[in-house]
Amino acid sequence: MKNYLGPMYLTLAASIWGGMYVVSKMVLAIIPPLELVWLRYLVALFTLVICGFATGQSWKLQRKDTLLISFIGLIGYFISIWAQFAGTQLSSAQMGAMITSATPAFMVLFARVLLKERITFRKGLSVLLATIGVFCIIGVGNTGNSSQLGGMILGIAALTWALMSVLVKRVPSSYSQLVVTTYAILVATIAMTPLVITQVDVVRFQQVMLQPLVWGGILYLGVVSTAGAFFFWNKGLQMVDATRAGVYFFFQPLVGTLLGYLFLGEQVGIGFWIGTLLILMGVLLIVKEPS
Template sequence: MIKNYAGQIYLTLAASIWGGMYVVSKVVLAVISPIELVWLRYFVALLTLSILGLITRQSWQIRKKDLPLIIAIGIIGYSISIWMQFLGTQLSSAQMGAVITSATPAFMAIFARILLGEQITFKKALSVCLATTGVLMIVGIGDLGDSSRLGGGILAIAALTWALMSVLIKRVPNDYSQLVITTYAILVATVVITPFAVTEITTSDLQVLTQPKVWGGVLYIGTVSTAGAFFLWNKGLQIVTATSAGLYFFFQPVVGTLLGWLFLGEQVGLTFWIGALLILSGVLLVIKEEA
């Protein structure tokens, strides 16, 4: 029974882990810059995945014709999208970030139609609408008018590129291990980001990394939120259609808000529970259609 829903479980776990990363990154970003955190998380993730690959004796060979696809995944998703998400939020607000990036599933449906020929059924469209409404209720839309337009534009790029990357993963041949694909894509992103990160790191106080809460947070973000969650997301995309997979992205704001309430004392009202119910309804609707 569980095996029948493996893809859905992988995607739910990945999005939930990203939602939980909000609590940890809030502590770490108080003392180091976003680009430093991105580079450190990729360095730790790369080390973690490489060790796991060696232990499980993965085949690291990639056919030449598939290299451009893997490089594109690393640049579009892990480099551009992640950095645009940090930069856009910095120029606007976390609230706007949550609202605009919630458009990712809709973009995924469009790219899946264009690149994979997937059909956008009425139920899938309804599911995206329900879940998007749920996200808007959770994060609220009252203060969006005061946010920077530039930040909003950058966040839209982040949502667009993550959606494109997720659909490109569906084009990776199934005979490759997703652990290997994830490792190579993160390697590409690390190489791309390193020149920008070096400038920040050389001017920073590296002593802050010796603080237990900082290095502990970096290790968690690198191993669990990056190596683990990226692998789970890619593995889930191998099984579930791209259009449906996007819906599981909505678990991110639900888990993030819930953990913020539990550990950071942030307020959660009735709209959160209504929004969470709408998101769950959207996900269940698409699960029922594919059952």
């Protein structure tokens, strides 16, 4: 059972992020990307700190590890998440799913360079199958009038999230991932606060904060898809090789498309089921590969 805990954590995190697109799509129509990420992190920090003290976590960090955790916060939780929201807003949800699906491939490359992990034939085949599966689900030629700028920003999101995921593997396992996640989100929140303060329209902000949809969406994004999913992703990364872990990221567009069909009335065709099968085949190859 212990061998399957890492894959379970990674699958759960990616599935939660798939559902996040349904919620964020509605909230982004009211709140700009940077403000939404900032509010999401404030809620997540409050949740993680309470959980940390309730479980008696040690908050002490070694000085040599502080810089690494700060990089994780800046690269992954600030730059990558902002780019994901901004790129999706400028282009389309399908374009966002297509470009961010390159994340596992980038993880394989970063893991080879930074962690010296070996790229086996089985790992490469699993990434290829899952990538083709994502293209089948979202439709390669069905991206609409997506902005080139949005596409470039989404590319930055995929690249930086992959780098962050590999850097997490370099954090000593003696630290609780709840503590690491909390500090990383704190760094990201501090970094984006000056930008939010200079850009926010106070009157409009006060008005939209009165809407139940906004509060409900922010609570879900902060508690479930940030505090919960970031913790599960980092915990899973502790237990699985970075090159193997990247494949589980493909559950995000799979679950997002399925929930869009169930709750938003978005249509899915035969490509969805073919893509789902290919993704599951890719994941099965990785799960069954000896560590």
